[in-house]
Amino acid sequence: MVIDVRNVSKSYGDFKVLSDCNLSVNSGEVVVVCGPSGSGKSTLIKCLNGLEAVHDGFISIAGFNLTDQHADLPSVRRTVGMVFQNFELFPHLSVLRNITIAQEKVMRRTREEATDKALALLERVGLTTQKDKYPSQLSGGQQQRIAIARALAMDPQVMLFDEPTSALDPEMIGEVLDVMVELARAGMTMVCVTHEMGFAKSVADRIVFMDKGEIVDDVAKNDFFGGNASSRAQTFLRKVISH
Amino acid sequence: MWSWEGFFSYLSNEYIFQGAVTTIWLTIAAILLGLLLGLIIALLRMSNVRAFSTFAAVYIWLFRGTPLLVQLIVLYTGLPQMGIRLTVIQAALIGLTLNEAAYLSEIIRAGISAVPVGQQNAARALGFRNYQVMLYVVLPQAFRIIIPPLGNSINSLLKMTSVTSVISMEELLRRTQILIQEKFMVLELFAVAAIYYLALTTLWDFAQRRIEARVSRGHKTNVSLAEQG
Ligand SMILES: Nc1ncnc2c1ncn2[C@@H]1O[C@H](COP(=O)(O)OP(=O)(O)O)[C@@H](O)[C@H]1O
Ligand SMILES: [Mg+2]
Numbered sequence: 001m002v003i004d005v006r007n008v009s010k011s012y013g014d015f016k017v018l019s020d021c022n023l024s025v026n027s028g029e030v031v032v033v034c035g036p037s038g039s040g041k042s043t044l045i046k047c048l049n050g051l052e053a054v055h056d057g058f059i060s061i062a063g064f065n066l067t068d069q070h071a072d073l074p075s076v077r078r079t080v081g082m083v084f085q086n087f088e089l090f091p092h093l094s095v096l097r098n099i100t101i102a103q104e105k106v107m108r109r110t111r112e113e114a115t116d117k118a119l120a121l122l123e124r125v126g127l128t129t130q131k132d133k134y135p136s137q138l139s140g141g142q143q144q145r146i147a148i149a150r151a152l153a154m155d156p157q158v159m160l161f162d163e164p165t166s167a168l169d170p171e172m173i174g175e176v177l178d179v180m181v182e183l184a185r186a187g188m189t190m191v192c193v194t195h196e197m198g199f200a201k202s203v204a205d206r207i208v209f210m211d212k213g214e215i216v217d218d219v220a221k222n223d224f225f226g227g228n229a230s231s232r233a234q235t236f237l238r239k240v241i242s243h
Numbered sequence: 244m245w246s247w248e249g250f251f252s253y254l255s256n257e258y259i260f261q262g263a264v265t266t267i268w269l270t271i272a273a274i275l276l277g278l279l280l281g282l283i284i285a286l287l288r289m290s291n292v293r294a295f296s297t298f299a300a301v302y303i304w305l306f307r308g309t310p311l312l313v314q315l316i317v318l319y320t321g322l323p324q325m326g327i328r329l330t331v332i333q334a335a336l337i338g339l340t341l342n343e344a345a346y347l348s349e350i351i352r353a354g355i356s357a358v359p360v361g362q363q364n365a366a367r368a369l370g371f372r373n374y375q376v377m378l379y380v381v382l383p384q385a386f387r388i389i390i391p392p393l394g395n396s397i398n399s400l401l402k403m404t405s406v407t408s409v410i411s412m413e414e415l416l417r418r419t420q421i422l423i424q425e426k427f428m429v430l431e432l433f434a435v436a437a438i439y440y441l442a443l444t445t446l447w448d449f450a451q452r453r454i455e456a457r458v459s460r461g462h463k464t465n466v467s468l469a470e471q472g
Binding site for chain 2: 046049051073074075077078080081082084086088089090091092101102105106107150151154
């Protein structure tokens, strides 16, 4: 099991962002997380690499016990890739440097090793020619593909995506989803918060539906789309699809 | 009577010129040391440890709330009472640095706060340790943001170094005053000093504009990106 979340809760004051969440993800599985805005999806995914602390429960990921007081979070995070809604490329660094800096400073690879790896990944996401540009010179879709390459450069055991296409213009969503589909097919373990149901239908193994901080559904893709989801999820699905 | 001859001879006077050189190195040393100390104060100020942030707040309050003149006099003539004897140069440099650090720490803190929090999350998610997040991601972006206010600070500091003349630091103003006492050419000598200060601040303004243009080239700030979400 790559990810194991047990009875996790988290509150901001009186407000329960996560209540008693359970989730397990096996190696090579692709899990899509969906749910209304404010349901706690981002919070859950940030708890998975310790960007948010949980108040109650147990999380292990890639062999690390995150809820252990003495867990060395930087060591955990280097084996867990994360892709953000707003890309969060480093604007003061070139595309190439964005992909090499953590390899050098965190993984202690040499400049040559890091550059070779970065160039191979740029090839994979189809952006070799952009390597010397700065993030602000690229389109949103290109930036997000670079952000995926940056995360992959650390050879992660699992990739987390938090609405990777919601900040994109519609015509750029496809190019990012293509990269994610290819990644899923290559066997990467993935947890993706997304409302792209086409993506979910084509590569997800399971769908998790969240509402008000709870995991309401955690079912196989065919069950979810075949009418075996909770009524809350079905209402939500109708809204997303009619959108 | 105004003497053009006197004015021009002091304009190229070696003694005054060396005073201006002292003003320049004093400014450079104080800004570099002030940046270093200011960064430390800014980080303490933003620390979650209450004692650290309180200490920094008190420091800033103290050094921004009292005149530099008083700080210098305390350092130079007050500390010997406690058995600490500083040379003129030490007192001048320490005084300017402590004072400058208080102002710069607030500028640095504003710069750091202006870097979107998502940048820190992205750096952490890659496995960077806290100091690496600061060093490789936050500070380079904060630095770009603080260049304009930092430049203005350097301009003020160039002129503020003249305050150290009260503890007899032989910078531009002090040397001008010494010559005035010998030669009684008050207006001519002050005019020469004013021209030196104007030349220095004008040169710096020019340099600052070049630096700003260079640093902003090729980069837009990431504010527009942060707003897309
Ligand atoms: N730092 C915070 N303080 C207080 N409330 C927060 C904070 N972060 C998130 N929330 C709240 O927690 C809820 C869940 O947020 P989030 O996980 O971002 O939801 P989602 O990603 O599903 O839209 C939201 O109602 C949000 O307002
Ligand atoms: Mg969210």
